[in-house]
Amino acid sequence: MRRLLLPTLSGVLYFLSWIGFGIWPLAFICFLPLLFELKTATPRQSFWRGWWMGFVTHLGGYTWIIHLLKVFAFAPWPVAFLGYLAICAGQGLLFGVFALALRWLWLETGWSMAALLPLSLIATEHVFPLLFQSYTGVALMPVLPIVQVADLGGPLLLSALQATVNGAFFDGWEAWREARNPPFKAMTASLIALAACAAYGFWRMVRVDDAQRAAPKITVGLAQPNVGEIELHANPYASVRALRDETAELHTRGADLVVWPEVGFNTRLVAEGATDGRFIQGDVPVPLIAGVERSNGRDFWNSAIVVDENGRIGDHYDKIQLLAFGEYIPGGEWFPQIYRWSPLASHLSRGNSTRPLRWHQWRFATFICYEDILPGIVRATMRDYGEGRAHAMVNLTNDSWYGAGHEQEQHLLLAAVRSIEHRRWLVRATSTGISAFVDATGRVVQRIDRNLRGVAARDVPMMQGTTVYEILGDWPGWAALAVFAAVFAWKRASRK
Numbered sequence: 206m207r208r209l210l211l212p213t214l215s216g217v218l219y220f221l222s223w224i225g226f227g228i229w230p231l232a233f234i235c236f237l238p239l240l241f242e243l244k245t246a247t248p249r250q251s252f253w254r255g256w257w258m259g260f261v262t263h264l265g266g267y268t269w270i271i272h273l274l275k276v277f278a279f280a281p282w283p284v285a286f287l288g289y290l291a292i293c294a295g296q297g298l299l300f301g302v303f304a305l306a307l308r309w310l311w312l313e314t315g316w317s318m319a320a321l322l323p324l325s326l327i328a329t330e331h332v333f334p335l336l337f338q339s340y341t342g343v344a345l346m347p348v349l350p351i352v353q354v355a356d357l358g359g360p361l362l363l364s365a366l367q368a369t370v371n372g373a374f375f376d377g378w379e380a381w382r383e384a385r386n387p388p389f390k391a392m393t394a395s396l397i398a399l400a401a402c403a404a405y406g407f408w409r410m411v412r413v414d415d416a417q418r419a420a421p422k423i424t425v426g427l428a429q430p431n432v433g434e435i436e437l438h439a440n441p442y443a444s445v446r447a448l449r450d451e452t453a454e455l456h457t458r459g460a461d462l463v464v465w466p467e468v469g470f471n472t473r474l475v476a477e478g479a480t481d482g483r484f485i486q487g488d489v490p491v492p493l494i495a496g497v498e499r500s501n502g503r504d505f506w507n508s509a510i511v512v513d514e515n516g517r518i519g520d521h522y523d524k525i526q527l528l529a530f531g532e533y534i535p536g537g538e539w540f541p542q543i544y545r546w547s548p549l550a551s552h553l554s555r556g557n558s559t560r561p562l563r564w565h566q567w568r569f570a571t572f573i574c575y576e577d578i579l580p581g582i583v584r585a586t587m588r589d590y591g592e593g594r595a596h597a598m599v600n601l602t603n604d605s606w607y608g609a610g611h612e613q614e615q616h617l618l619l620a621a622v623r624s625i626e627h628r629r630w631l632v633r634a635t636s637t638g639i640s641a642f643v644d645a646t647g648r649v650v651q652r653i654d655r656n657l658r659g660v661a662a663r664d665v666p667m668m669q670g671t672t673v674y675e676i677l678g679d680w681p682g683w684a685a686l687a688v689f690a691a692v693f694a695w696k697r698a699s700r701k
Contacts, residue, residue: 211238212254216261222344223266224618225611232344236371237378239304240318248308255304259297266615267293267337269607276435276606296335303329310689313696318372318379319391323365324685330364331682338578339619342367346618349647350406351399355625356672359580361681363622366402370395410646413628417645420666423567425632426455426463426491429640431658433605441472444636451660452489458662460491462564464634467496467573467601468507475510475518477501483516490514492564494571496601496634499523504554509571509601511562520563523556524573526582528606559585561595567667570595570629574602577620577633580679587627587675594675596667598623598631604655605637613639613655621647626674630665 215238222231239258243251270292275285307325314321330340342363345352354362373395376388430447437444448470452463470485475497485495492514499508499521507527511519559582561568570586577583577600587594600620604613617639624631624643631643638655642663653659 208242208250208254209257211242212258213261215239216258217265219258219262219341220265223262224343224346224615225266227347229344229347232341232367233370234374236322236368237375240322240371240375243304243308243311246308248305248312251308252301252305255307256294256297256301258304259300260293261297262300263293263296264290266611267296269612273606292336296337299329299333299335302333306689310692313692317388317391318375319369319388319395320372322372322375323368324688326368327361327365327681328685328689331361331679331686337575339615340364340622343619343622346621346647350410351402352622352647353406353409353625354402355622355647356409356628356674358677358681359626359674359679360622361679365681366398369398413645416628416668416670417630417666420668422664422666423461424459424662425642425665426452426458426460426660426662427632427634427640427642427653428452428455428463428465428469429635429638429653429657429659429661430466430469431637431656433637434603435605437468437471444469445472447658449487449489451658452486452491452493455660455662456489456491458660460662462492462494464599464601464632465493465495466634466636466640467603468498469496469601469634469636471498474498474500474505475508480518481516482510482512482518485512486516494562494564494569494599494601496573496603505552506556507553507573508556509562509573509599511564513564520560522560522562522571522573523558524553524576525556525559526576526579527553527555528574559588560590561586562599563592567597568592568595569597569599569632570627571599571601573600575616576600577602577623577631578616580623580626583623583627584675584678587629593669594671595629596669597665598627598629600631600633602633602635603637604635604639617641617643617649617652621649626672628670628672629668632665 215235218231218235221228222235242254270289271285274280274288303325306329307321310321340360342360345363352363373391376391380387428448428451430444432444432447448465455463477499493512494509497508497510499506506523508521508523510521513519561570572583604616621643624645625647628645630645633641639652641652642650644650645668651661651663653661
């Protein structure tokens with residue numbers, strides 16, 4: 206138990222620094238207690254102590270899982286709590302693998318922690334699969350100038366920066382304890398990294414703000430009906446009535462295009478190949494990007510469709526990354542009876558195209574629900590399909606699954622990183638909040654808070670251009686893996 210005290214402290218500092226609690230300065234010291242404990246640990250001990258830190262981290266940050274399993278999977282409270290513990294334990298394995306990799310590289314090279322920690326962290330975050338994807342460096346989102354480097358290397362570059370500072374602090378502390386000369390190289394490297402990121406960020410924000418002012422604009426409206434999943438089943442027309450009223454209000458405000466949330470139109474299926482979308486609009490002549498459920502009679506998709514000003518259905522996007530327990534149940538393909546035990550869980554098919562939605566000359570990279578926290582899918586939607594890259598990003602979400610915890614704020618800020626990576630506005634419509642406009646610097650410029658019914662309208666710049674991250678992707682992760690491979694090959698050759 207004594208050996209778990211410091212990893213526990215690291216886990217607590219980590220989730221307090223992260224989105225929801227948001228005490229971001231703790232991000233620069235959260236790994237220190239774990240590092241002190243790993244100093245004398247074997248690789249196997251390192252794995253278990255790192256896993257324990259990850260378990261504690263998720264216990265503090267993911268309490269909303271209990272609500273998800275209890276309300277929507279119809280699990281009794283004890284079963285929901287056990288499910289919460291199981292998910293936290295599974296997600297926490299990332300930190301076990303990270304600690305194992307760190308300790309191995311530490312023993313093999315003896316490098317400074319300012320180099321070892323970022324290499325180990327971003328290599329692990331790059332390859333380890335998570336049910337709910339997250340990145341350590343997103344804790345720095347409140348400090349906008351620092352996080353602008355995400356357009357160079359994505360969220361992994363943010364994690365590397367945070368880990369470098371943690372490592373330099375550890376190097377300095379160890380030198381002081383052992384009465385050695387201060388590790389000037391490590392400390393200087395971390396200071397240079399911070400200063401360079403801040404300088405780049407301030408410069409980049411000025412340039413991006415200039416580009417946003419100069420870009421052509423359309424007025425986009427967001428409609429948030431504040432109708433959650435349970436109410437949708439009890440009163441199927443509640444969402445549509447609210448959205449039609451809100452769309453009429455946005456029409457009077459001069460909206461050129463209105464965005465409805467995920468499956469906001471839920472009173473009937475949209476048949477594949479259908480062209481008449483006037484049943485969605487009613488008497489409101491405003492173009493829409495609307496969340497619907499599409500079907501060809503055999504398969505069903507969670508989709509976004511474009512409905513133009515004449516009521517014609519245009520492009521569609523079908524959700525690719527489905528939500529476990531909401532849109533499918535793991536193992537349900539082999540045991541279909543599971544769906545009878547959880548009547549709120551759908552049995553949907555996956556989409557297969559990331560092509561942007563088109564409305565007039567504008568293109569919108571569109572993704573549904575938590576796809577906006579998956580950099581790979583968003584990067585795929587921002588590809589040039591022969592017409593140029595998308596001008597803006599649109600996300601349709603139903604976050605009513607997660608109760609009153611930190612999930613909505615976590616989801617919003619995790620998604621906001623995509624705006625920095627691609628230098629596009631993110632227009633985000635949700636059923637119960639938080640709907641928001643995020644500009645191309647990651648700044649949340651307008652929002653409708655959770656559990657409120659409301660509308661918002663904003664002039665959205667139709668941006669152009671590309672970024673290093675769009676072209677090279679997660680190169681920091683590949684570079685870190687290459688270092689591990691090189692050290693492994695070098696050590697094996699040396700032993701031979």
